[in-house]
Amino acid sequence: MDDKGKILYMNVALLGQMNSSVFENSIAREAFSFEQLLEIVSIENVERVLESILRNPDSRELLISIGKDSQSWQAKFQYLMDLEDIERNHIIDEFGYDGKSLIQEELKRREERFVSMERGYFEDEEYGETFDCEIDSYNMLFATFGLSYDEAKELIKKYGIDSDKLDIQTDDDKNIYRKLQIIKELITPIKFESYEEESEYYRNYYYSHKEELLAISKNISPFYKVDLEKGFLDLYARQYDRTLEVQADKIQDVSYDGKSIPVYEVFGDFMMLIRGEQNISPENKQNFWNATQVQVKGLCQSTIGQDYIRTVNYDRDDTCFVGTISCGDGELRMASTTNIKSKEANIALSNLGVKSDYGNGVVLRIPREQINNSRGANNETDTSRSIYNKETRLYERKASDYIIYIQDTNDIDITQDGRFKTAQFVASQTGRPILIIPREKCAQREQAKMQELKDKLLGNKERSQGETDESIIKDLIVKFNNNREGILTSQGLKGKYFTEREHIELVGTINARLSQLMLANPEQYESLVQTVSQIYKDEIDKYYAFSYDRDDAQKELDIDSTREHLKPYEDFLMEHERNLFDLSDDEKNKIFSTIRNISQTSYYDMNKYHSLSHIQKVIMFSGILAKNENLSSEETAMLLVAAAFHDSGRDGEEGENDNHALASARQVQEYFEANPNNPFGITSENISMIQAVIEYHEHKEQEKGFTDISKLDNLSYKYNIDYEKFASLVKTSNLLKDADALDRARFGKKNENRWSLDARYLKSDTAKSISMLRFSEECNFMFKERENQNSERLSEDAVEEIFESELNEFNRPKIQMSSIKQVTSEITAVQKKTVMDALRDIRARLQKFFEDINR
Amino acid sequence: MVIEKYSVYPKAFKEISEIIKFFPKSEYRKIPKSFINFIEENMDNNYDYIVEHVDDFQNQEILDETKIILSIIYRDFIASNEVKKQIYKTENLELSQEEKRIREKYNPDNMFKNKATKVEPVENSAAMVEYKESIFTKIKNWFKRTF
Structure with a gap:
């Protein structure tokens, strides 16, 4: 409504929701504001949970306590929602005044845990039983924070990545940070040589931190888990407040609709939160920016900085952006995503309970890291869309600091640009100034910075204090990629700045x-190679965070050019990785004979995607993995045979299921029992291990990339494998899984294969190396090429030839193309033309010469 | 066969032939066979050249002509389509700027446009004739060289 009570805008969809019975419930109306109830009833199962809570006559105190917490009411409600009915009712019953009984109950539980740890056992009074209770990370987490190990892991996954980069200033920050640190220390896996060593480590940790842990354990509230996480969220919010800033000069005033609007332009470095407002146009008179329930894409903020100006929804001509340089006053609902897999970055109800169907979830990063890690995705931050006004009990949209106009190129006349018109309209309505971000000027500034860094790197310019080869190279690579990402949506700048040519x-x-270093200082050279390798790996990993299966990913992300872009890094990594392919003749013979032997069987005749060629490649990859992961000759033989038979039980079935693994395990037993004098050299002693490895290969591990030790334990029991051989079983099983996964390269075109294989989830270092990934791609490429030429199954000779050729190729030293580019970078177009003309001339004269001779 | 005017090229071809052997197979495949044959058929086999610096190619001694041919190989065969476009765009600009510069420098109108009207007394008329001829000889020779 406007000031005169005239209705300007109505959200018709909400009318239906207002029929809900919760609006008539007196407890609900006392506990929650109208807008809170609207938000609750807009989601069906949330409304249902509230209705069930309201049936409990003792729910009043609890709901009032939740409703009055304007910042975290959603999180607390979500917390209640996630509990089982029994637990929820228990909390409601125990809540009482300010939740004191709940606090008392929890304090008692934690005290008991401390005592039990020191005593070594826990007495369950209810059941009259005694349980062991050691001083370990699990018990310390529970006693100090009331968290399970898994809950602690989830918190660190979300808040722990940048914990060492946080800027801690206030005492409040220090206290919250300390909690984060302790949780991180307790869940970080440490390798111990023995149980005794582990026990001693945690005992020492406990006694040296005991006072601190006790103090933390006593400082709790009824919703202590929610409050703990909210503290971490606030810590990150304050990082934003400290980092965001804009330096701007006023350049003019413009007039719109009788109002004078100041216009600023950014100069120098800046960082801000920017939000796309899609539905504003000068023709659209709706005063929608005061509404709090607007459903438009782009209400989430993007963090942008001088070297990253990439925004969502930029292609629309009427798009206006608003920008802020503050998260503001602690009114936060913050989520941060750095990879496109996290679909649910924008939270519907809870600011804390975020789920993601791609398994990665939301990860909180400090603003600089959010930018540095945005590859192939807009880094979105969902901060508070509305501020709760306690006086009016209404949610109001938080005012932005600026109305943003992004001037794409220097030659754009802003007075003629539709977007600037939109910006003027919004500025006139909101009373905020316009801020111009001149994208091309920023790109030019960034280019100049990079040139300076390059000059410093090569010694053509003096370095500033603290600048080292490592820091300069990291700056160069990260900045280049930030800038490249930042202009991907700019029609005017893409292909003009930060091009692939510049990159090479x-x-x-x-x-x-x-x-330079190689000759001058070999030791420093080696160290720098390691650093550069890590920098390149980190960049590659950022890009692998997304999947190209998603429709919007296909459009937004140009996979082919991204892959091309990463090639110089991969080339470097390959050149400096240890040589994985230097197999001896004996090693090769074992691999090739396994291939030949399995090729004589008919197990794979019915399969399409798990055909003999797949098996042949998995055997080859297994052989390389075995050599480089230091398997014994017996382990290698078992791995090769496991690779040979691992899909033999499929019998034409191509899907993912454990049944075929079981069938293959049985198949291998049948084969070797029927063929004791077999060409594989396998004896009855090895069969059970091979069966266990085969059965594990299709097992879906609970946590990707982590061996399911308990499953292997079950298999070792099932197949009667000696305890001494358990370590072998683990190693061999992991390598078969890796070798099988590497052949996912068969599912795509060349240079796209990697996208269906997330190399981060491979177990062995050898499998994860760029050389191995490329090897698997090249082998698949050669197989396909030959199969297309022959249109039938390749002969064993042809298969062996492919592998020999690829092994030779990967074995030999190679010159990187980026080095060719560097060496020839000063060659001018005129020189090239001169030489081209000379070459043509030589060729013509030679032709004439031979013609004359023939005559 | 050595063509006197281009006597340095056979050595350059030999260097090219040795260097491209160290290209990754995937890049080597991009170079047309006919080009490789041309290089190999016309290289100086008596010229010993070894690629010693594979990992640090910047430190490898190579002829200027070799460098230029390598840059042509990179531009025409190795670079991705996107990079190729960028290179061609920049080079076309460079070439047209160079042509413009040459036209301006050797345009007969320009040559005399800025000459002072004041005529200085000439002691030796033969010297003047000689000066004139050498200017035109230069132009003639330049045309011969370029076209």
Whole structure:
């Protein structure tokens, strides 16, 4: 409504929801504001939970306590929702005044745990039983924070990545940070040589931190888990407040609709939160920006900075952006995503209970890392869309600091640009100034910075204090990629700045620096190679965070050019990884004979995707993994045979299921029992291990990338494998899984294969290496090429030839193309033309010469 | 066969032939066979050249002509389509700027446009004739060289 009570806008969809019975419930109306109830009833199962809570006559105190917490009411309600009915009712019953009984109950539980740890056992009074209770991370987490190990892990996954980069200033920050640190220390896995060592480590930890742990354990509230997480959220919110800033000069005033609007332009470095408002146009007179329930894409903020100006929904001509340089006053609902897999970054109800169907969930990053890690995705931050006004009990949209106009290129006349018109309209309505972000000027500034860094790297310019080869190279690579990402949506700048050509030259410059060091200081050279390798790996990993299966990913992410973009890094990594392919003749013979032997059987005749060629490749990959992961010759033989038979039980079935693994395990037993004098050299002693490895290969591990030790334990029991051989079983099983996964390269075109295989989830270092990934791609490429030529199954000779050729190729030293580019970077177009003309001339004269001779 | 005017090229071809052997197979495959044959058929086999610096190619001694041919190989065969476009765009700009510069420098109208009207006394008329001829000889020779 406007000031005169005239209805300007109505959300018709909400009318239906207002029929809900919760609006008539007196407890609900006392506990929650109208807008809170609207939000609750807009989601069906949430409304149902509230209705069930309201049936409990003792729910009043609890609901009032939740409703009055304007910041965290959603989180607390979500917490209640996630509980079982019994637990929920228990909390409601125990809540009482300010939840004191709940606090008392929890304090008692934690005290008991402390005592039990020191005593070594826990007495369950209810059941009259005694349980062991050691001083370990699980018990310390429970006693101090009331958290289970899994809950602690989830918190660290979400808040722990940048914990060492947080800027801690206030005492409040320090207290919250300390909690985060302790949780991280307790869940970080440590390798111990023995149980005794582990026990001693945790005992020492406990006694040296005991006072601190006790103090933390006593400082709790009824919703202590919610409050703990909210503390971490606030910590990150304050990082934003400290980091965001804009330096701007006023350049003019413009007039719109009789109002004078100041216009600023950014100069220098800046960082801000920017939000796309899609539905504003000068023709659209709806005063929608005061509404709090607007359903438009783009209400989430993107963090942008001088080297990353990439925004969502930029292609629309009427798009207006609003920007803020503050999260503001602690009114936060914050989520941060750095990869496109996290679909649910924008939370419907709870600011804390975020789920993601891609398994990665939301990860909180500090603003600089959010930018540095945005590859192939807009880094979105959902901060508070509305501020709760306690006086009016209404949610109001938080005012932005600026109305943003992004001037794409320097030659755009802003007075003629539709977006600037929209910006003027919004500025006139909201009373906020316009801020111009001149994208091309920013790109030029960034280019100049990079040139300076390159000059410093090669010694052509003096370095500032603290600048080292490592820091300069990291800056160059990260900045280049930030800038490249930042202009991907700019029609005017893409292909003009931060091009692939510049990128290859940049990598060449880094190679040139390494060349300098190689001669001058070999030790420093080796160290720098390691650093550069890690920097490149980190960049590659950022891109692998997304999947190209999603429709919007296909459009937004140009997979082919992204893959091309990463090639110089991969080339470098390959050149500096240890040589994985230097197999002896004996090693090769074992692999090839296994291939030949399994090719004589008919087990794979019915399969399409798990055909003999797949098996042949998995055997090859297994052989390489076995050599480089230091398997014994007996383990290698078992791995090769497991690879040979691992899909033999499929019998034409191509799906993912454990049944075929079981069938293959049985198949291998049948075969070797029927063929004791077999060409594989396998004896009855090895069969059970091979069966266990085969049966494990299709097992879906609960946590990707982590071996399911308990499953292997079951299998070792099932197949009667000696305890001494358990370590072998684990190693061999992991390597078969890796080898099988590497052949996912068969499912796509060349250079796209990797996207269906997330190399981060491979277990062995060898499998994860770029060389191995490329090897699997190249082998698949050669197989497909030959199969297309022959249109039938390849002969064993042809298969062996492919593998020999690829092994030779990967074995030999190679010159990187980025080095060629660097060496030839000063060649001018005129020189090239001159030489081209000379070459044509030579060819013509030679032709004439031979014609004359023939005559 | 050595063509005197281009006597350095056979050595450059030999260097090219040795260097491209160290290209990754996937990049080597992009170079047309006819080009490789041309190089190999016309290289100086008596010229010993070894690629010693594979990992640090920047430190490898190579002829200027070799560098230029390598850059052509990179531009025409190795670079991705996107990079190729960028290179061609920049080079076309460079070439047209160079042509413009040459036209301006050697345009007969320009040559005399800025000459002072004041005529200085010439002691030796033969010297003037000689000066004139050498200017035109230069132009003639330049045309011969370029076209």
